[in-house]
């Protein structure tokens with residue numbers, strides 16, 4: 001049995017029963033959290049000194065396209081309906097070879113781990129079965145817990161998007177699942193549905209049926225752009241043909257344009273929402289759905305979305321999402337001719353959206369998302385003795401607003417240390433670095449992207 005004890009940390013468990021402990025210990029056996037308390041007596045355990053650290057659950061990124069990592073930093077001035085669809089989905093994605101999927105996925109996953117994210121939903125556009133296989137290999141080799149999302153291939157935008165009547169490649173999905181995901185405890189499968197915004201109703205429903213047959217989460221980009229009525233006929237259609245199909249196994253990415261009534265309906269049905277505030281603000285998706293989800297009694301989750309545009313760091317999303325929501329709430333008070341005498345959602349709220357709510361959205365709340373005996377040990381340690389984080393009066397505020405990825409000292413996934421003393425332990429970071437850079441250069445060159 002492998003045994004690790006994290007000693008003397010400020011434990012922010014996010015579990016209401018465990019609470020917050022000063023000088024707390026977390027005991028991990030074979031990747032499972034078995035005990036949390038003070039002064040635990042154990043023998044034969046590897047000790048991790050957590051004094052002057054906040055110990056908390058790893059972040060859960062509920063929506064990211066990891067394979068875009070080697071083309072990071074090209075989409076920072078792009079809009080969704082202008083450049084992104086044309087350049088990314090209509091051009092670059094089609095140029096990916098299986099090895100590009102691997103290298104983007106690998107370095108994307110390593111960035112996740114380095115920045116404290118221990119689980120991500122990786123929304124993939126595999127051009128072939130082999131592309132999908134290499135994308136999954138990358139997640140495995142990086143050591144990230146992941147929901148691999150088999151989306152439409154990226155080789156032919158006209159075939160797979162807009163009025164597409166071609167269903168997801170079922171044979172490939174099944175083969176990849178059987179071959180690489182089914183028996184892996186750290187991986188699960190989702191299907192990346194086009195949904196009624198991007199394919200015909202029959203296809204949207206058939207894709208959903210396939211997801212349900214495979215017991216896979218169905219995640220769908222929806223309500224994320226203001227479709228001109230000349231392009232989309234009737235314009236706003238809400239959930240369209242999926243209206244009566246929503247459930248806890250449906251995850252809505254973005255959802256900016258849904259009405260309060262439709263969001264209420266989705267929340268009542270148990271569907272989850274992934275908000276990616278930074279990219280949504282930039283690309284013209286519209287105002288994040290956060291407020292409507294909270295109003296409906298739900299909790300949104302955070303995602304990075306396209307790391308071709310913004311940093312893969314989840315901490316940024318939990319900060320931006322929180323402050324953006326407060327801005328809207330404050331403005332509403334001001335417009336009611338009142339002074340703002342309290343802020344709306346709290347630092348703890350946004351931290352929960354970045355952890356346990358993400359886990360719930362991905363169907364993993366029994367396994368991860370809080371530090372709870374019985375759950376898997378996906379844990380991060382954030383330094384509080386740095387001149388930029390000390391003196392740590394409020395651990396939650398230190399985590400949310402005062403720390404950045406450079407303060408994330410140690411990260412464990414499934415009890416395995418993947419970052420120690422501020423450095424990733426995976427030799428791929430240096431060994432694969434040159435290939436990663438070359439992959440990015442080739443893609444940009446061949447795509448003819450002018451930067």
Ligand SMILES: [Zn+2]
Pocket residue numbers: 063065123221253305306
């Ligand atoms: Zn997306």
